[in-house]
Amino acid sequence: MKIYIKNMVCDRCKRAVRRTFEDVGLNPVQIDLGEVEIEEEEVSAQREKLTAGLHKEGFELLDDKRIQIIEKVKNIITDLIYNRDNELDVNLSEYLTERIYKEYSYISNLFSEVEGITIEKYYILQKIERVKELLIYDEMTLSEIAFQLNYSSTAYLSNQFKSVTGSTPTQFKKLRNIHRHSIDDL
Known part of the structure; x- marks a missing residue:
């Protein structure tokens, strides 16, 4: 069972x-x-x-079966970012469809309806939280972080980071009053 x-x-x-x-x-x-x-x-x-x-x-x-699907989406994304270094052979929608066995349009609409945010936005928020974590550890350069999380470039990572957090990764790293979100609060 x-x-x-x-x-x-x-x-x-x-x-x-x-x-x-x-x-x-x-x-x-x-x-x-x-x-x-x-x-x-x-x-x-x-x-x-x-x-x-x-x-x-x-x-x-x-x-609730609908909530189970949403939780499964969140767990798949979390696993992808934290345990698989964001390695995708296919796009995210295909990846989710293969693992949940439902049409992506259904999964996406359900997620947006219940969570009030798109799957893609949730995915980006999770990635940025991972970037914050890696920046705090201060063991990798921004280029290494971009490579590990499968960003096409450091510039793209920096732009996405700034659009989500309001600061650049460098500014964030200099701040010691770091505001991170718990994974399950996203």
Whole structure:
């Protein structure tokens, strides 16, 4: 049985979710961002404890199919940017369609309707948050960051960064009062 969960964005989230499922007596077989496959076919007896345990860790059970699709889009984009260095062999719409098994127009309209932002804008915001993180680490040059995140050029990255944040990457890096957003707040 698959169970869908909101706010899973990293490997630590997977570990916390696994622990929560095991604490209520459920046996996870596979855990991916946003979804857990369990051995059990029924969870009604543990549902209340599971909901409370997940909520305590900052997660939510997702029962609405539309919200599950949106959460899946967010998790795919997060994984793409944070774990796969934004490596795309196809465009984003095709990438999402291949992983969600729905028409892109449906996915896009649903996402925009519920989130009030386009998938492309969400994708850009996530990329810029990753750029901020890499700038703060101060281990890579802007050119290396642009290359890692698959930007066509440093200039394009800088322009996109400035249009989203209002400052250039260099200005941002000089600021010590850095305002980053949590991934699940985007």
